[in-house]
Amino acid sequence: MDLSNYLLMKHELSLIVVFLILMIYDLFASDKAKKYFFPIACTLFLIHTVLGFFFHDSSTAFGGMFVAGPAQALVKNILNVGLFLVFLQAKTWLASEESIIKRGEFFMLTLLTLFGMYLMISSGNFLLFYIGLETASLPIAALVAFDKHRYESAEAGLKFIFNAIFSSAVMIFGISFVYGACGTLYFADLGSSISSTPLTIMAMILVLSGLFFKISLVPFHAWAPDTYQGAPTNVTFYLSTISKGAAVFALIVLLYTVFPVLFPTWQGILWILSLVTITVGNLFALRQKNMKRFLAFSSISQAGYILLSIYSGTAQGMAASVFYIFVYIFSNAAVFGVITAIENKSGKINMDDYNGLYKTNPKLSIVMMIAMFSLAGMPPTAGFFSKMFVFTAAMQSLSTASIILVVIAFVNTVISLYYYLLVVKAMFVTPSNQPIEPFQTEGYLKTSVLLSLFGILLIGLISFFYQQISLASFGL
């Protein structure tokens, strides 16, 4: 047996090594040695993240089952960076009395989901794709229900797992029809042998709707607000950025390599879905008071913008969407960093509790403001550039449909600015009788927030990042 195939899976192998070391350490270390569990886990994962930038393979392994290319490696690196930020933010929550005993499990489950996302991203066959998707989504259900003492966490987990299973059932029903129509499950063969018949169109819609559940686009979004609200804050961050980013890339791979023949059909689907997603996500976000629920609707509408860039079906669109995910991870990391800090300190999570935050905690308020500007797409921040690339990509084909779509998306950007500024108004303008006490942010969390702040300010201004993403995208 030729083992050299495994050498193409360097990202996966490195992740498995980190996983095994942590698992053995968690199982067998004494209580005294476990004091260093968190720093060691973070360091190991940081090493894995840095190593990931040196893995440049582009070939296929196992007869086309596994595809390693520059685009895949790039997306894996982006997910690594995002997960590293999640780990840094989880320190205080994991050290709390209820969850310290489960600290190892948090790392095991997150690393497993990341492994599933790797498989999903670089799969070249529907079987591996399905296994990856399930490996990526099932442990997340356990993560969402992680706070066993809190009822909301269990309810969120229930809503997530039922929707996840339902969507995957719809999806494999679709895959079965793809198999029936073409007689193969390999992406490379499917791309050439698929033809535009009613059967394949139905199969495509079933497969895509399974993925749309994961990305939480609007007709399939009902689980997202409840799950995001009930889950532990760090898991919400993980769900809203990393999990969504991986699913979006998988969607791009499917659309570009498996269903290119059905381009007119899926373009129409994406047109309607992105329009509805952006609008409904924005309108529902207007009336939210709970910060996590508010960010859930915000992330739904952001998913609509990501979809907008794929709409054109070009390599530029793909680069724009990957760049959007990259920026979105950093913006959300800053927002969730501030929310985590405040929740750890005071347990408060509503928007009204943020009144007068600037008087007591000016630094956190400024970070939050910059992050909100980035989410809304204000010029100096990276969010502006990512939105600009998305709109440029969508306008590539100057048809009436695309112009209407982009105009409506523009209008929605203004609406979104309103509700993002509501948070800023609460912090800076509205006075409060009981503002949150001044406090010192804990070290790891501070590092994570600073990193994401640098990301927000620099990614847009330094063209290196977009260039790299754009170079890799043309290789798909």
Added chain:
Amino acid sequence: MGEFITNLLNNTIPIELYLAVTTIVFFVGVYGFLSRKNMIMVLISIELMLNAADINFAVFNRYLYPGQLEGFYFTLFAIAIAAAEAAIAIAIIINIYRKVHTIYVDEDVSKMKY
């Protein structure tokens, strides 16, 4: 119609009948998922949907591409994954039962809304 009956009499079941069965099973599952209040019944409905897809794979493989094994293998993997899904779902249902002492998706298990 004549050919259909001859096939039936010759003990070769046509592929359309299998596909009709899987479609019906799938949509029975969808209906159950949407209408049932008992969480275990919801889970069973989802299993029906997964099983419909599994039968589909086996049928397509057997009738259309008898030289391959891809569909059968997919079925095996899908069954294993369905078991994992059920395990996690039941674990969460037990957790909910401990909190609110019911497994019905009613007012008790929908505190987060709108």
